[in-house]
């Protein structure tokens with residue numbers, strides 16, 4: 477599911493205007509959280525579906541995405557402790573694309589509208605869904621990369637286009653903006669596979685400021701995907717024309733629109749600053765159980781008990797049963813008291829989820 481749109485227009489001066497559009501449209505949202513059903517039915521109807529069609533498309537999508545998320549939610553939660561099942565469903569819906577409803581694939585509608593020449597109208601067409609998607613994504617842990625790749629089957633314009641006077645060509649030194657969400661891959665081969673050996677453009681995105689959301693687990697088609705938020709400004713570093721035109725662009729600014737009403741809630745370890753934060757789920761318990769066996773007993777006991785409420789530790793530790801029980805019950809997984817806890821994989825310290833601000837409370 478590689479998107480076909482890079483950027484259909486470019487007006488450097490319009491970033492402010494663009495942000496004001498967002499603000500105007502979303503000023504009432506903090507109190508009125510739409511449901512996914514409302515958001516999608518509206519999205520489909522704005523794209524021309526009748527109410528009946530819109531409801532049918534929604535039902536089809538919801539059934540499929542729900543079953544995908546139910547299967548994957550353990551793994552999702554492990555990596556993104558703040559994500560709820562509803563959030564996960566919203567993100568999954570973004571990746572859902574079936575032949576029968578091709579023109580109504582949410583990612584397509586969303587991105588067509590984000591690059592609409594009339595940006596305000598475009599954002600209005602997708603406002604509820606955009607709001608839900610940004611809300612869900614911003615509860616995810618950011619993934620920072622040095623390089624991301626993206627390919628498309630058409631060649632980008634490297635010269636001025638007379639009929640599009642505002643268009644800024646893909647030329648070294650030019651500045652452009654990704655107005656829409658951008659699907660990328662951290663693996664060059666995966667990105668290139670979208671070209672099917674044909675002509676096109678390969679975009680390499682670089683920059684110290686480069687980050688996205690790894691939505692692979694949410695992806696209905698299990699494609700590996702790093703998703704970039706809209707409004708990324710970049711400068712073209714190099715263009716090499718050819719059978720596949722290669723463009724290198726460097727992110728220079730990412731304006732996260734609506735950050736005042738949609739909190740950016742990444743969790744960072746308070747001790748070492750890493751965002752490599754996980755919840756304790758399945759394979760993690762294995763890691764910790766193994767580790768516990770190597771710990772000094774008292775130290776291990778204290779570490780465990782500091783956050784556990786269910787079992788008494790007496791005797792258990794001394795005869796080895798403790799570890800067995802931890803193993804069998806999936807310690808930190810289905811034991812009350814661990815639900816709101818995460819640990820830092822880089823320095824092994826534990827944190828309560830509630831310790832992190834802003835901790836999103838909006839549920840829908």
Ligand SMILES: [Zn+2]
Nearest residue numbers: 745748820823
């Ligand atoms: Zn840490």
